Amino acid sequence: MKVPKAKRLPSGKWHIRLQINGRMLYITERTKKEAEGKAALMKAEARNGIALPPERLTLGAAIDRYIEDRENVLSPATLRGYRGIRKNRFQAVINKPIGDIRTWQRLINDEAGKVSAKTVANAWGLIGSVIESCGLRKPSVSLPQIVQEEHPFLQPEQLEPFLAAIRGSRFELAYICGLHSLRRSEILALTRDSFRQTPDGWIIQVRGAVVYDGKKLVYKEANKNTASRRDVPVFIDRLLELIDSYEYGDMKVYLPEIMTKHLHKICEASGFPVDLGMHGLRHSFASLSYFLGIPEAETMRLGGWSDPSVMRKIYTHLASTLKTDARTRLQAFFRPAA
Numbered sequence: 001m002k003v004p005k006a007k008r009l010p011s012g013k014w015h016i017r018l019q020i021n022g023r024m025l026y027i028t029e030r031t032k033k034e035a036e037g038k039a040a041l042m043k044a045e046a047r048n049g050i051a052l053p054p055e056r057l058t059l060g061a062a063i064d065r066y067i068e069d070r071e072n073v074l075s076p077a078t079l080r081g082y083r084g085i086r087k088n089r090f091q092a093v094i095n096k097p098i099g100d101i102r103t104w105q106r107l108i109n110d111e112a113g114k115v116s117a118k119t120v121a122n123a124w125g126l127i128g129s130v131i132e133s134c135g136l137r138k139p140s141v142s143l144p145q146i147v148q149e150e151h152p153f154l155q156p157e158q159l160e161p162f163l164a165a166i167r168g169s170r171f172e173l174a175y176i177c178g179l180h181s182l183r184r185s186e187i188l189a190l191t192r193d194s195f196r197q198t199p200d201g202w203i204i205q206v207r208g209a210v211v212y213d214g215k216k217l218v219y220k221e222a223n224k225n226t227a228s229r230r231d232v233p234v235f236i237d238r239l240l241e242l243i244d245s246y247e248y249g250d251m252k253v254y255l256p257e258i259m260t261k262h263l264h265k266i267c268e269a270s271g272f273p274v275d276l277g278m279h280g281l282r283h284s285f286a287s288l289s290y291f292l293g294i295p296e297a298e299t300m301r302l303g304g305w306s307d308p309s310v311m312r313k314i315y316t317h318l319a320s321t322l323k324t325d326a327r328t329r330l331q332a333f334f335r336p337a338a
């Protein structure tokens with residue numbers, strides 16, 4: 001049986017690249033005879049239908065298999081993140097059999113010198129799951145501490161000037177939806193039918209999300225979490241004027257990057273935080289809710305948060321709880337007194 005010839009590495013060991021069933025495998029042994037003998041054995045086993053032991057898959061092949069097995073259950077954004085990790089992280093051992101890798105802590109230290117602590121943690125989250133999927137024990141490692149970054153947001157007194165600054169802009173409707181707590185992916189999934197009139201007033205029905213899968217924007221029915229599917233009361237009257245003149249069938253015409261860049265330009269010209277971003281508008285909603293004393297549970301419901309610690313740590317300081325209707329307070333803030 002013909003197998004590739006082993007090549008000698010600078011270390012003195014012998015190395016073979018072997019493709020079996022569409023997967024690239026890498027064999028490294030002390031001698032040329034051992035390397036070529038193992039390659040011949042693996043090829044014979046594959047021909048006779050004997051599955052390759054998972055621990056002999058390279059790290060890259062193991063990640064590929066892990067992703068392929070979950071292709072239809074993970075969100076496009078998650079798959080895109082996994083493929084990014086496959087392409088960019090732990091490249092020093094990506095072609096090494098996963099069962100032979102013993103230096104994970106050193107590899108994590110190396111990655112921590114290149115990228116943020118959060119990126120390292122996300123990468124290790126995937127790698128750890130891949131290791132376990134191969135029937136191996138996930139090693140205990142220390143990860144760099146994640147320092148939570150504060151997103152710039154608008155103070156309550158800045159909201160009226162901000163609304164004046166964005167009035168008539170190309171993405172005004174999207175920015176106002178952001179102030180209503182919607183995530184960017186939720187805004188992109190809106191249609192004209194998402195804005196509905198009820199006996200209590202107009203609402204925004206948040207259903208589904210539009211995310212980038214690495215090639216194009218795609219719609220997914222599931223939101224970030226179950227709490228994200230919600231009805232948000234319209235409390236900025238300008239939104240109702242924009243709905244009447246809304247011509248598009250959906251919001252996917254609002255390309256995410258262009259929408260954000262346009263917002264940065266408006267903020268720079270008007271004296272608002274330049275790096276405000278679409279998520280900063282969502283933060284602004286949380287800040288306003290606490291400023292008005294809206295109960296925490298109601299703020300979570302309207303904003304689609306499932307974990308109260310997220311709001312406490314990232315968005316605002318807790319304010320006193322007042323038993324007042326959220327819709328009335330939000331609308332009154334933007335409507336002049338009679």
